[in-house]
Amino acid sequence: xxxxxxxxxxxxGWEFWVDRGGTFTDILAxxxxxxLIVRKFLSDCPEQYAxxxxxxxxxxxxxxxxxxxxxxxxxxxxxxxxxxxxALLERxxxxxxxxxxxxxxxxxxxxxxxxxxxxxxxxxxxxxxxxEVAEIRERLSAAGEVVKELDVASARAGLxxxxxxxxxxxxxxxxxxxxxxxxxRLLADIARKIGYRQISTSHETSALMKLVSxxxxxxxxxxxxxxxxxxxxxxxxxxxxxxxxxxMQSNGGLADANRFRGKDAILSGPAGGIVGMAKTAAGAxxxxxxxxxxxGTSTDVSHFVGDYERTYETVIAGVRLxxxxxxxxxxxxxxxxxxxxxxxxxxxVRSPRGPCRGxxxxxxADR
Numbered sequence: 001x002x003x004x005x006x007x008x009x010x011x012x013g014w015e016f017w018v019d020r021g022g023t024f025t026d027i028l029a030x031x032x033x034x035x036l037i038v039r040k041f042l043s044d045c046p047e048q049y050a051x052x053x054x055x056x057x058x059x060x061x062x063x064x065x066x067x068x069x070x071x072x073x074x075x076x077x078x079x080x081x082x083x084x085x086x087a088l089l090e091r092x093x094x095x096x097x098x099x100x101x102x103x104x105x106x107x108x109x110x111x112x113x114x115x116x117x118x119x120x121x122x123x124x125x126x127x128x129x130x131x132e133v134a135e136i137r138e139r140l141s142a143a144g145e146v147v148k149e150l151d152v153a154s155a156r157a158g159l160x161x162x163x164x165x166x167x168x169x170x171x172x173x174x175x176x177x178x179x180x181x182x183x184x185r186l187l188a189d190i191a192r193k194i195g196y197r198q199i200s201t202s203h204e205t206s207a208l209m210k211l212v213s214x215x216x217x218x219x220x221x222x223x224x225x226x227x228x229x230x231x232x233x234x235x236x237x238x239x240x241x242x243x244x245x246x247x248m249q250s251n252g253g254l255a256d257a258n259r260f261r262g263k264d265a266i267l268s269g270p271a272g273g274i275v276g277m278a279k280t281a282a283g284a285x286x287x288x289x290x291x292x293x294x295x296g297t298s299t300d301v302s303h304f305v306g307d308y309e310r311t312y313e314t315v316i317a318g319v320r321l322x323x324x325x326x327x328x329x330x331x332x333x334x335x336x337x338x339x340x341x342x343x344x345x346x347x348x349v350r351s352p353r354g355p356c357r358g359x360x361x362x363x364x365a366d367r
Contacts (some may be wrong), residue, residue, distance in 0.1 A: 012072045014061070018053045020081040021269055021295050025052035029060045053079065054238035071240050080248035080272035083231045084224045084265035088317045091127055093223035093262075094169040094198060097162035098130035099155075099187055100215065101175040102148075105133045108215050111320070126318025129223040131167065134158035136174065136187065144180040156190050169198035171222035173215040178207045198226045205263060206322050213313060216320040217263050224262025232257045248272040250325035252308055263323045266316055270300040271326045278304050301329045 013032035018025065020043055029037040037060055041052040049055035049065060058065060061073060087093045100107065109128060117123075136158065137151035159170065170191050177184040181203035188199050200222035206214045236245060236257065245257040250267035252275050273293045281289045281304070291302035303309055309327040313320070 012075070014074050016057055016060075016074060016077045018056070018077065018079045018081075019269055019272060020053055020079065020083070022082050022086055022298065023295060025056065027053065027056040027060065029057075051234060051238065053235060057239065069239055071242055074239055074243045076244045076246070077235075077239060078246050078248070078254060079235070080269040081231070081265070082269045084228055084262055084268065087224055087227045088129075088220070088266060088319065091129070092227075093129060094226040095131045095167050096129060096169045096171055096219060096222045097132050097134055097159070097167045098215075098219055099134045099136055099159065099170055099172045099174075099191075101139060101173075102135040102137050104175065104211065105135045107211060108219065111212055129219045129319060130171065132162055132165070134162055136183075138174060138183050140174070140176045140180050140183065142176055144176070150183045150186060152186070152190070155187055156194070159187070159191050159194055159196070163194050163196065168196055169200075169222045169226055170196045171200045171202075171215070171219040173202045173211065173218050175211060177202050178209060178214055179203075198222055198229075200225065205261075208322065210322075213320045213322040217322045220266075220319055220321055221261055221263040224265065228260055228262055228265055232260060248275075250323065251310060252326050263321065264325075266321065267325050267328055270302075270328045270330070273300060274302050274304065274308065274326050274328065277302070278308070298330050301331070302326065 015030040017028040019027075023043060025041045025043045027039045027041070029039075031037065039056050039060060041056050043052050045052070055065065057074070057077075058067065058069065061069065063069065098105075098108070108130075109125075134155075136155050137148060138155075139146075139148040141147050162170070172184050172187045172191070174184050174187075181201065184201045184203050188201050191199050200218050202214045202218040205221045206217040208214060232245070232247070236243075239245065246254040247257060247260045247265070248268045248271055249255050249260070249264040250271050251264065252271045255261075255264065270293065274291055277289060277291045277293075281287070287304075287306045289304040291300070291304065293300040293302070310324050311327045312324055313322045314325065315321070
């Protein structure tokens with residue numbers, strides 16, 4: 001049963017660290033008197049709670065599921081999450097329009113013509129993240145000279161057509177736009193006036209040459225950021241506006257909630273694991289480490305030799321991404337099957353408050 005906050009424990013100044021994985025959500029809390037509390041929840045348990053992190057925080061604070069968290073109770077909340085990762089893997093992001101220079105509408109599908117499995121006879125291409133393409137009549141040279149003026153009327157019509165078909169997120173990727181963003185800015189302004197809620201431009205998302213990887217990264221940002229924002233807004237609504245809320249990024253650094261973007265969230269959870277591994281090992285005198293993080297959904301393998309190893313261009317779930325992120329190798333094979341039975345066993349442990357939490361599983365440690 002939830003333990004009520006005693007009169008000797010100050011009601012304000014709690015700190016929380018949350019790792020929301022695909023199967024389990026782990027919560028570490030530090031009380032105002034410095035005592036640490038650890039809890040574990042199933043990440044998805046709709047019959048008991050809408051969000052595992054909020055439910056866990058309430059339980060630790062001794063609040064009922066419907067009771068609001070008093071203002072000032074929580075000082076800071078830091079989270080690592082697989083929300084973006086799962087949306088990418090399951091292709092459950094925001095329906096997105098790709099606005100790209102005329103003549104390059106299929107450039108991201110064609111890609112670099114790599115053949116990772118040269119002898120496969122049945123080639124299965126990954127689904128593209130964008131739903132529709134609007135080719136924009138415009139062209140700038142590599143020197144920034146106007147080869148073809150931006151056709152504002154045609155561009156507005158293309159963006160409006162996508163909006164009328166229900167699209168609310170747009171990725172704007174123009175030739176040489178990374179260096180000469182004038183046309184991209186004009187398109188973004190048009191999209192904003194039409195009513196698009198998420199507008200990702202390539203010069204802001206990935207200001208580097210190479211249309212394909214820049215375009216893929218911009219599309220991923222437009223596809224995932226609305227999903228993340230809804231999750232962030234939900235967490236914010238639960239904990240209150242006065243709490244400093246920060247999220248782990250794929251590169252191992254923390255970002256304020258209002259700056260947390262889709263392109264930087266793909267490895268949010270695993271990156272936090274590497275940082276924790278390195279800090280823990282350093283405290284024990286080790287600086288050469290192999291990390292093996294086996295979760296309920298996937299297993300992450302990493303390497304540390306005195307410094308964090310990062311990659312700046314990678315392919316995740318068939319999507320090319322160009323953003324700094326921890327160098328992590330993720331596998332999910334037999335673990336997925338064992339995770340299902342693990343989750344079933346965990347869920348079957350009954351507690352007075354329902355099937356999603358068992359006292360043997362969640363009362364892991366109070367230190």
